[in-house]
Amino acid sequence: xxxxxxxxxxxxxxxxxxxxxxxxxxxxxxxxxxxxxxxxxxxxxxxxxxxxxxxxxxxxxxxxxxxxxxxxxxxxxxxxxxxxxxxxxxxxxxxxxxxxxxxxxxxxxxxxxxxxxxxxxxxxxxxxxxxxxxxxxxxxxxxxxxxxxxxxxxxxxxxxxxxxxxxxxxxxxxxxxxxxxxxxxxxxxxxxxxxxxxxxxxxxxxxxxxxxxxxxxxxxxxxxxxxxxxx
Amino acid sequence: xxxxxxxxxxxxxxxxxxxxxxxxxxxxxxxxxxxxxxxxxxxxxxxxxxxxxxxxxxxxxxxxxxxxxxxxxxxxxxxxxxxxxxxxxxxxxxxxxxxxxxxxxxxxxxxxxxxxxxxxxxxxxxxxxxxxxxxxxxxxxxxxxxxxxxxxxxxxxxxxxxxxxxxxxxxxxxxxxxxxxxxxxxxxxxxxxxxxxxxxxxxxxxxxxxxxxxxxxxxxxxxxxxxxxxx
Numbered sequence: 445x446x447x448x449x450x451x452x453x454x455x456x457x458x459x460x461x462x463x464x465x466x467x468x469x470x471x472x473x474x475x476x477x478x479x480x481x482x483x484x485x486x487x488x489x490x491x492x493x494x495x496x497x498x499x500x501x502x503x504x505x506x507x508x509x510x511x512x513x514x515x516x517x518x519x520x521x522x523x524x525x526x527x528x529x530x531x532x533x534x535x536x537x538x539x540x541x542x543x544x545x546x547x548x549x550x551x552x553x554x555x556x557x558x559x560x561x562x563x564x565x566x567x568x569x570x571x572x573x574x575x576x577x578x579x580x581x582x583x584x585x586x587x588x589x590x591x592x593x594x595x596x597x598x599x600x601x602x603x604x605x606x607x608x609x610x611x612x613x614x615x616x617x618x619x620x621x622x623x624x625x626x627x628x629x630x631x632x633x634x635x636x637x638x639x640x641x642x643x644x645x646x647x648x649x650x651x652x653x654x655x656x657x658x659x660x661x662x663x664x665x666x667x668x669x670x671x672x673x674x675x
Numbered sequence: 676x677x678x679x680x681x682x683x684x685x686x687x688x689x690x691x692x693x694x695x696x697x698x699x700x701x702x703x704x705x706x707x708x709x710x711x712x713x714x715x716x717x718x719x720x721x722x723x724x725x726x727x728x729x730x731x732x733x734x735x736x737x738x739x740x741x742x743x744x745x746x747x748x749x750x751x752x753x754x755x756x757x758x759x760x761x762x763x764x765x766x767x768x769x770x771x772x773x774x775x776x777x778x779x780x781x782x783x784x785x786x787x788x789x790x791x792x793x794x795x796x797x798x799x800x801x802x803x804x805x806x807x808x809x810x811x812x813x814x815x816x817x818x819x820x821x822x823x824x825x826x827x828x829x830x831x832x833x834x835x836x837x838x839x840x841x842x843x844x845x846x847x848x849x850x851x852x853x854x855x856x857x858x859x860x861x862x863x864x865x866x867x868x869x870x871x872x873x874x875x876x877x878x879x880x881x882x883x884x885x886x887x888x889x890x891x892x893x894x895x896x897x898x899x900x901x902x903x904x905x906x
Contacts, residue, residue: 484715485799485828486820513800515827536830538769538800566827568716569744569769569798588819588842589717596746596797597716599767611819617848619875644850 460574463542467549467577474554477663478562479656480576482600483584484593485566488610490518491643492584492652493563497527499653504660506559509548511540513565528552539570542577558660568593572600579659580605583636587611587618591625594632601632606639606655613642691805694773698780698808705785708894709793710887711807713831714815715824716797719841721749722874723815723883724794728758730884735891737790740779742771744796759783770801773808789891799824803831810890811836814867818842818849822856825863832863837870837886844873 471478481489493508500506507528510519519531530548532540545562552560562578564571572581583604585593588611594601601607607629615622626638637655641648702709712720724739731737738759741750750762761779763771776793783791793809795802803812814835816824819842825832832838838860846853857869868886872879 484717484797484820485824486715486817512827514829515823517823517827536804538798565800566715567769567798567800569796570801573767586717586819588817588845589715592746592748593716596743596748598745614819614845614848617845 460542463546464575464577467542467546470546470549470554471560471577471579474557475663476554476557476560477659478549478560478576478578479659480562480564480571480578480581481584482564482568482571482581482604483566483610484568484586484589487566487584487586487589488643489563489566489584490521492608492610492641493522493527493561494525495641495643495646495649496561496653496656497522497525499649500656501525501527504558504657505556506561507552507557509545509560509562511562511564511571513537518563534565538565538567539574540564540576541574545576558663559656568597568600572597572603583607585609585625587615587620587622587625591621592628594625594629598632601629601636604633604636606637607633608652609638609640611642611644612640612647613644691773694777695806695808698773698777701777701780701785702791702808702810705788706894707785707788707791708890709780709791709807709809710890711793711795711802711809711812712815713795713799713802713812713835714797714841715799715817715820718797718815718817718820719874720794720797720815721752723839723841723872724753724758724792725756726872726874726877726880727792727884727887728753728756730880731887732756732758735789735888736787737792738783738788740776740791740793742793742795742802744768749794765796769796769798770805771795771807772805776807789894790887799828799831803828803834814838816840816856818846818851818853818856822852823859825856825860829863832860832867835864835867837868838864839883840869840871842873842875843871843878844875 483489508522509530511532513534516531519529522529532544581603583600639652714720739753740761742763744765747762750760753760812834814831870883
């Protein structure tokens with residue numbers, strides 16, 4: 445056959461998915477679980493992580509990849525607690541891409557880790573559309589944001605393997621109806637577990653930590669099948 | 676000269692800027708001021724607009740263009756107050772593009788309006804990068820989001836012609852330092868006015884309304900030069 449000279453332009457998302465697949469293989473090899481935390485700016489992602497580090501660091505070896513448009517504020521907050529953390533700066537971009545996450549991950553001592561938590565850029569829209577090779581996306585929604593966010597930003601809540609409802613300590617001061625919020629969430633995702641937490645008071649943290657431990661335990665089972673995202 | 680057959684691919688942003696320029700000309704012709712409200716999901720953009728409609732509707736003829744990924748919730752909230760409102764659905768996209776805004780604007784009776792307020796998609800990153808032909812971007816930041824957002828999301832705060840710091844009623848319940856937040860903002864933007872408001876209590880609304888009235892008055896001056904964005 446004659447060799448035809450045809451230029452092929454792959455779409456960017458295709459390239460992203462190839463990097464995500466490489467990350468998935470790398471995590472499987474080292475039996476490391478990776479979570480992708482996604483929420484609005486100021487939803488309390490870093491505060492939840494600080495509290496999680498304090499509860500989990502003695503029994504679970506983990507690292508955090510901090511995604512931000514600018515500054516190293518969040519990485520500094522976690523490093524002060526003795527947490528292994530790398531800062532991923534997008535320099536303006538609105539989400540983390542799989543390639544950047546993969547490079548940061550390769551620099552970690554994966555054979556000495558159980559869990560990697562990625563804190564994505566503060567944004568309810570774009571990060572939900574980019575697979576970074578994680579086992580689970582976790583949606584972080586603060587009660588100060590209003591009840592209807594699951595239906596207004598459905599992509600994330602549809603894909604989320606868990607939802608953390610944060611800043612529960614502020615509930616008495618807000619016109620926020622928990623039942624309404626949960627009903628909206630159930631329209632989008634009928635089964636995802638919801639953790640009602642407060643990083644200020646510690647309320648609800650035990651159930652969240654238990655879920656993380658289960659994720660960890662699963663990664664240690666020799667025959668654990670690496671779960672691929674359901675699309 | 677021989678006519679050369681060269682295909683030209685313009686970048687998308689170039690197309691966006693042409694639509695923004697058309698919008699700018701349209702607004703100038705009708706002496707209408709257009710604001711572009713940008714903030715995180717749940718920052719209180721719609722609540723601020725509800726309060727603004729109540730204060731301003733008798734003395735200023737205005738309309739709202741509601742940008743959302745999904746649902747008509749926000750447009751319904753404003754329509755219930757008798758406000759002229761159109762819903763702009765992006766169907767997944769993370770920001771409003773100039774073309775969509777232009778088409779919605781053309782359907783409004785611009786000769787009977789003074790002010791058009793666009794509520795952009797809830798997102799601190801992407802909408803800041805897209806000119807929609809507005810006179811001023813207004814950054815909406817709630818005190819529940821933490822002090823450091825201006826330095827973590829600098830593009831918006833650099834461009835903002837005003838900042839509304841919302842949910843001030845919650846301040847007593849938050850570990851939020853106003854001075855620290857304002858210092859961060861001043862690192863990014865030395866001069867932009869800051870309005871500390873609460874849509875719940877009405878606190879600070881008078882200064883915000885006064886600023887809107889001044890914008891309106893400016894549009895009525897026959898020789899008012901149409902301000903172009905400083906880039």
